[in-house]
Amino acid sequence: MLEVEHLRVGYGDAMVIEDMSLTVNEGEFVVVIGPNGHGKTTLLRAISGLLPLKRGSITYRGERIDGKPTESIVGKGLVQIPQGDMLFPDMSVQENLLLGGFVLPSRSERLERLSQVYEIFPRLLERKEQQARTLSGGERRMLALGRGLMTRADLLLIDEPSLGLAPVLVDEVYDRIATIAKSGITVLLVEENFAHVREVADRVVLIENGAVVLQGSVDAVLNDDAVTATYLGLGGDS
Amino acid sequence: MNAILQTLVSTIVQGSILALISIGMTLVYGTLRVLNMAQGVMVMVGGFAAFTVVDRTGASPWLSIAVAVVVTFLLGVLTYYMAVKPLLGRPGVDFEMTAFITTFAVATIVQNIVLMIYGPRQKPFDPLWPGGINITSDVSITYHSMIMAIVAVGALVALGLFLSRSRYGLAITAVAQNLDAARLMGIPARRVYVVTMGIAAALAGIAGVLLAPLYFVYPNAGDLPLLQALIVVIFAGLGSVKGTIYASYIIGFLSAAVAIFWSSAFALPVLYIVILVVLVVRPNGIAGKPQEARL
Numbered sequence: 001m002l003e004v005e006h007l008r009v010g011y012g013d014a015m016v017i018e019d020m021s022l023t024v025n026e027g028e029f030v031v032v033i034g035p036n037g038h039g040k041t042t043l044l045r046a047i048s049g050l051l052p053l054k055r056g057s058i059t060y061r062g063e064r065i066d067g068k069p070t071e072s073i074v075g076k077g078l079v080q081i082p083q084g085d086m087l088f089p090d091m092s093v094q095e096n097l098l099l100g101g102f103v104l105p106s107r108s109e110r111l112e113r114l115s116q117v118y119e120i121f122p123r124l125l126e127r128k129e130q131q132a133r134t135l136s137g138g139e140r141r142m143l144a145l146g147r148g149l150m151t152r153a154d155l156l157l158i159d160e161p162s163l164g165l166a167p168v169l170v171d172e173v174y175d176r177i178a179t180i181a182k183s184g185i186t187v188l189l190v191e192e193n194f195a196h197v198r199e200v201a202d203r204v205v206l207i208e209n210g211a212v213v214l215q216g217s218v219d220a221v222l223n224d225d226a227v228t229a230t231y232l233g234l235g236g237d238s
Numbered sequence: 239m240n241a242i243l244q245t246l247v248s249t250i251v252q253g254s255i256l257a258l259i260s261i262g263m264t265l266v267y268g269t270l271r272v273l274n275m276a277q278g279v280m281v282m283v284g285g286f287a288a289f290t291v292v293d294r295t296g297a298s299p300w301l302s303i304a305v306a307v308v309v310t311f312l313l314g315v316l317t318y319y320m321a322v323k324p325l326l327g328r329p330g331v332d333f334e335m336t337a338f339i340t341t342f343a344v345a346t347i348v349q350n351i352v353l354m355i356y357g358p359r360q361k362p363f364d365p366l367w368p369g370g371i372n373i374t375s376d377v378s379i380t381y382h383s384m385i386m387a388i389v390a391v392g393a394l395v396a397l398g399l400f401l402s403r404s405r406y407g408l409a410i411t412a413v414a415q416n417l418d419a420a421r422l423m424g425i426p427a428r429r430v431y432v433v434t435m436g437i438a439a440a441l442a443g444i445a446g447v448l449l450a451p452l453y454f455v456y457p458n459a460g461d462l463p464l465l466q467a468l469i470v471v472i473f474a475g476l477g478s479v480k481g482t483i484y485a486s487y488i489i490g491f492l493s494a495a496v497a498i499f500w501s502s503a504f505a506l507p508v509l510y511i512v513i514l515v516v517l518v519v520r521p522n523g524i525a526g527k528p529q530e531a532r533l
Binding site: 012048050069070071074075079080082086087088089090091095098099100102103107147151 | 329405408409411412415416418419420421422423424425426427428
């Protein structure tokens with residue numbers, strides 16, 4: 001569904017990703033794991049067209065999308081839920097959600113999606129008139145997820161949904177993400193903490209210094225003692 | 239008492255017109271982070287468009303407002319393509335500063351083209367509604383100044399509804415609040431830039447027609463409005479819509495009060511003193527926040 005090949009990307013002259021290749025198959029839940037500052041967010045920004053590629057290609061459903069503007073990539077159903085929520089702080093919850101459905105042409109369709117999102121996140125319905133800036137951390141994350149679902153997403157890119165959340169909220173957020181994935185949406189998620197995703201991931205991709213070092217099923221990765229010790233901080237005791 | 243009443247009336251009229259001109263600069267700064275130095279000539283061009291329609295065809299000055307809106311909207315769009323778009327997303331270019339200069343260049347070019355076509359002489363423009371009423375024996379309000387206030391406030395309310403209710407209006411606000419998030423929602427940022435620059439210019443164009451009967455129509459008619467709008471948006475805090483409205487009426491009040499109680503010659507110098515003090519005390523203006531860079 002998504003093929004990233006020999007990706008080279010960075011900011012100015014500083015390359016964050018030197019050469020990275022990655023594939024996501026339809027219906028899969030793929031998690032990219034790596035330490036902070038090793039290119040996870042950069043990878044997602046490049047896929048969404050927010051960062052120009054220095055080299056390589058990105059193909060989505062057989063069509064090159066690198067070089068295309070972000071809005072046309074979103075229009076194809078490749079939607080990103082960015083790190084740190086990136087809400088519109090001075091708008092209401094409902095306005096944030098409606099903007100999430102910007103690419104939907106008809107108003108009735110936007111309203112229909114809106115009621116579906118409220119079904120998944122009843123808390124957002126309670127707070128629909130509230131300014132996004134006044135929400136709690138957990139609610140903000142739910143709003144960011146809900147906003148991403150307003151579009152007809154086929155492939156959802158999610159950037160560290162656990163960031164800055166209390167452990168109990170992390171579980172809740174991953175619970176919702178698992179529900180979303182089960183509804184048939186393909187997910188490419190990046191995360192620093194392996195423990196959060198071992199329940200949900202179909203496949204795990206470990207990256208370091210902007211390159212893939214290992215990938216495979218959760219079990220396969222866990223059975224690689226050297227890897228678990230070095231990259232996952234689990235000490236090989238699982 | 240009469241002087242106070244006069245000041246009040248003047249504040250409402252001047253403040254509304256100032257808001258109309260300045261809000262365009264605020265919208266463009268909000269979405270693009272560009273201080274649009276072509277906003278002043280839009281006032282002038284609006285006046286000339288209306289003058290030309292009335293002078294050549296004898297049409298109603300009300301119709302000429304519509305023509306001025308269309309002409310200035312298109313000129314705003316043209317300014318985007320000439321002065322802003324070529325600079326977007328260029329690595330190593332100080333976008334804010336360069337666009338500040340290129341929009342100023344467009345303004346100067348437009349001004350000189352108008353000078354070549356129409357000459358430097360001031361052209362009269364009739365009030366949209368002649369006459370007036372006396373409130374007291376000394377204080378009178380012309381109908382035209384009432385119309386100025388009504389049309390300006392009406393345009394601002396329409397703009398407010400557009401920004402808060404319509405899909406495209408919300409998109410403009412979204413781009414201003416968080417560009418990357420807006421793009422990730424599939425909002426076409428560059429189309430939002432074009433529309434914003436067109437709307438900003440059209441608002442100034444309306445102001446130009448309203449001001450024409452007071453200050454005549456001539457190629458430099460946009461200079462003072464630009465200066466005043468700059469004072470307002472900096473005083474307000476760049477990019478803040480609400481701040482711009484408040485600031486417009488505060489600045490409108492100050493210049494009216496200085497002109498009426500002292501001398502109109504001192505209005506501008508007093509405003510500059512005020513702006514200097516405000517910027518030293520609150521570098522981001524009364525409602526501004528530090529801003530992120532544009533791509």
